[in-house]
Amino acid sequence: MxxxxxxxxxxxxxxxxxxxxxxxxxxxxxxxxxxxxxxxxxxxxxSSPSRQINGQGIPTVAGLIARDKFLIAHRGSGDNWTEHTMAAYSSSLTAGATAIEVSVHATSDGILVCHHDESTLRMTGVDLDIGKHTFSELSGVLNDARAWLGPAAAPKPIPRLEAVLDAFASRAVIFIEDKQGTNTELLLDLMDKYPRSRERFVWKQPAASLAYVGAKARGYTTWGYFMDDSDGAIEKYSRRFDLVGIFNGASDDDIRKLVRVGIKTICWEIHTRSMAARVESLGVDGLMCSNYPYVSTNLxxxxxxxxxxxxxxxxxxxxxxxxxxxxxxxxxxxxxxxxxxxxxxxxxxxxxxxxxxxxxxxxxxxxxxxxxxxxxxxxxxxxxxxxxxxxxxxxxxxxxxxxxxxxxxxxxxxxxxxxxxxxxxxxxxxxxxxxxxxxxxxxxxxxxxxxxxxxxxxxxxxxxxxxxxxxxxxxxxxxxxxxxxxxxxxxxx
Missing domain, CATH: 2.60.120.560 (Exo-inulinase; domain 1)
Structure with a gap:
């Protein structure tokens, strides 16, 4: 037998x-x-079918959002590489991403740097308020994600936005957010320096902010995002923007409500395939992924x-x-x-x-x-x-x-x-x-x-x-x- x-x-x-x-x-x-x-x-x-929702194409805003489904590497895919570092942005693009998301702060001496929080404490262990310290002072600390990614994830410096744009403006669509909300002109002036910048860059901001006015005036695609529909925010603000976004923790009803506005909708931050499946079933078009290599395939x-x-x-x-x-x-x-x-x-x-x-x-x-x-x-x-x-x-x-x-x-x-x-x-x-x-x-x-x-x-x-x-x-x-x-x-x- x-x-x-x-x-x-x-x-x-x-x-x-x-x-x-x-x-x-x-x-x-x-x-x-x-x-x-x-x-x-x-x-x-x-064998198992791949999601195949972020295939290769020309790295332009129009090309990205023309897809039925598209992905953006959130903070450079921070579940995989030390967030908002040159290594994260580069590695996510090498992994197949055609769009990345970048958070920006200005130092006390007017240098735009890539970092999510106002303070460096969470990422470096040293509590420096970015807006109150010079770039030289920030250069003395390193982003350290070993507790999250593992001991082999080497600490990385906080990069200047200009260095990031020099390296990746011609390789990817870049969603850029002024986290301090006070650097509109400084940021737009830097963005304007790059060839085909209106085709490559998306202005990202909270939906209630008025900063989009300056970005629209200069011809940039704008993306306004919502945490949820508190105080009827979706009805108040969504039609200001070319693209809209909503947090994955929002209710199904709130996500559906934003989708019904009829503007391309992006959900963040997506860590897992089940998160992606949920919001896709609710009608969102784009996924801002913290775990790009994993979410971008079903294999x-x-x-x-x-x-x-x-x-x-x-x-x-x-x-x-x-x-x-x-x-x-x-x-x-x-x-x-x-x-x-x-x-x-x-x-x-x-x-x-x-x-x-x-x-x-x-x-x-x-x-x-x-x-x-x-x-x-x-x-x-x-x-x-x-x-x-x-x-x-x-x-x-x-x-x-x-x-x-x-x-x-x-x-x-x-x-x-x-x-x-x-x-x-x-x-x-x-x-x-x-x-x-x-x-x-x-x-x-x-x-x-x-x-x-x-x-x-x-x-x-x-x-x-x-x-x-x-x-x-x-x-x-x-x-x-x-x-x-x-x-x-x-x-x-």
């Missing part, structure tokens, strides 16, 4: 005697179960994690989009460490979507220090998209494999909008020692889910269940004490 037939035979046997099959002496081995899944995956193929970018590089891969994100919730990447161990208390999720978008509905996920876990008395770690899988999945908090449907270092695996299935799942399989494993790496595997096909621990051959179980067959997965932890837990060698086959 072939491995594939053995798998089918065991799955049929499971259906006859119950949902969980633990350590059968008769039936397929762990190796046969997962080998059969691997074989069927190869036969099924691993998996890799087959294994990138932790050993010291950089977070495009598409991998913590469930809370905040620097303080980014787990620690350790290139020496090739690992990702969760050190904060409470339930957490971490989307492995770089490895998604899985190649087919028949897939195999391998990973290693360890608790490097003290073992938690109540904590668990594992993987949520079978998810429909890359929306945040957090244990114990209502959200997406999916499976959750929970590993307890005291010696158990537990598989649960969770329905949409429900906080806790229903346990559908459990299995005892050899207890884990502090610092011990243990390999686990998850496999699923059209009829069952299989889970395995690498400590010995028969430490596995299979469950007949087809309720969740989405192609996204997340790392998950739950530990109120904040005991450190690490993952590594995450591989999709």
């Amino acid at each position: 072939t491995e594939g037939n053995l798998l089918v035979a065991e799955l049929k046997m499971n259906q006859a005697v119950g949902t969980v099959c633990v350590d059968r002496k008769v039936g397929v081995s762990r190796r046969q179960f997962f080998a059969a899944l691997s074989t069927s995956m190869v036969l099924a193929g691993c 998996a970018l890799s087959g294994r994690d990138s932790f050993a590089t010291g950089r977070r891969a495009a598409g991998d994100l913590p469930s809370a989009l905040s620097w303080k919730f980014q787990p620690v990447i350790d290139p020496n161990e090739g690992s990702l460490a969760f050190n904060l208390p409470g339930p957490m999720g971490y989307s492995m978008g770089s490895l998604c979507p899985l190649p087919s509905e028949k897939a195999l996920i391998r990973f290693e876990v360890r608790w490097p220090g003290t073992l938690p008395s109540q904590g668990t770690a594992g993987i949520a899988f079978g998810l429909a998209d890359d929306s945040p999945f957090i244990p114990g908090i209502s959200g997406r449907a999916g499976y959750i494999l929970k590993i307890r270092p005291q010696g158990s695996m537990e598989l649960a299935t969770r329905k949409e909008g429900v906080s806790h799942g229903t346990v559908i399989g459990t299995h005892q494993i050899t207890p884990m020692a502090p610092g011990e790496w243990r390999q686990f595997s998850i496999g699923f096909n059209g009829v069952a889910v299989g889970c395995s621990s690498g400590d010995f051959e028969l430490s596995k179980f299979t469950v007949d269940d087809v309720s969740n067959r989405g192609k996204y997965f997340s790392l998950v932890t739950s530990n109120e004490a904040g005991t450190s837990v690490e993952f590594r060698n995450i591989i999709v086959q």
Whole structure:
């Protein structure tokens, strides 16, 4: 009997005697179960359609917005490179972007620089008010995004806007915003110096500001953006502009209302494919992306994690989009460490979507220090998209494999909008020692889910269940004490 037939035979046997099959002496081995899944995956193929919404074209404003869907690299795609730096702008264009977004402040000596905040504190660790310091003083600090991007993301200087325009004005459409709101003439005078500047540059501003008047008078395309429709702002201000924008946190009704105005609408800031899908379904035309290489395609970018590089891969994100919730990447161990208390999720978008509905996920876990008395770690899988999945908090449907270092695996299935799942399989494993790496595997096909621990051959179980067959997965932890837990060698086959 072939491995594939053995798998089918065991799955049929499971259906006859119950949902969980633990350590059968008769039936397929762990190796046969997962080998059969691997074989069927190869036969099924691993292609997935690309979004293809930001194809190559002439880098002009008219060319960009003429597309049915278009993307702009927000802050130079700050989920991937240190935001508002020469490296970010250059790297996002190399990755295929044809438009970038630039925030601008003027220093005390009148030099326009690229930076989002009024203070340098968030990005440099040094609290300098840009408007009260000279460019020379700003040159003494560096933008440092290692806490967000990983230890290999080298700190970068704050660039002059003129240097950015010199480098990229002929290569991309550039959305430019005067964040201080006091530099209209200074900024427009600089923009005017560049050939075909009206074809390349877009004036960006909050919708209620009057600065657009000067930009329109000089012939620039203007983009006014809204956080939401507070105080009827959309009706008051939207028709002032050539393009309009709205924050992704606005309600569906507010986004639809802005779209109905009939002006090309751009939504910011888009970090994930699920964010993009939501606002596209509401009718927006453009996406201002913080995660350009990932959002610009529907394909998996890799087959294994990138932790050993010291950089977070495009598409991998913590469930809370905040620097303080980014787990620690350790290139020496090739690992990702969760050190904060409470339930957490971490989307492995770089490895998604899985190649087919028949897939195999391998990973290693360890608790490097003290073992938690109540904590668990594992993987949520079978998810429909890359929306945040957090244990114990209502959200997406999916499976959750929970590993307890005291010696158990537990598989649960969770329905949409429900906080806790229903346990559908459990299995005892050899207890884990502090610092011990243990390999686990998850496999699923059209009829069952299989889970395995690498400590010995028969430490596995299979469950007949087809309720969740989405192609996204997340790392998950739950530990109120904040005991450190690490993952590594995450591989999709």
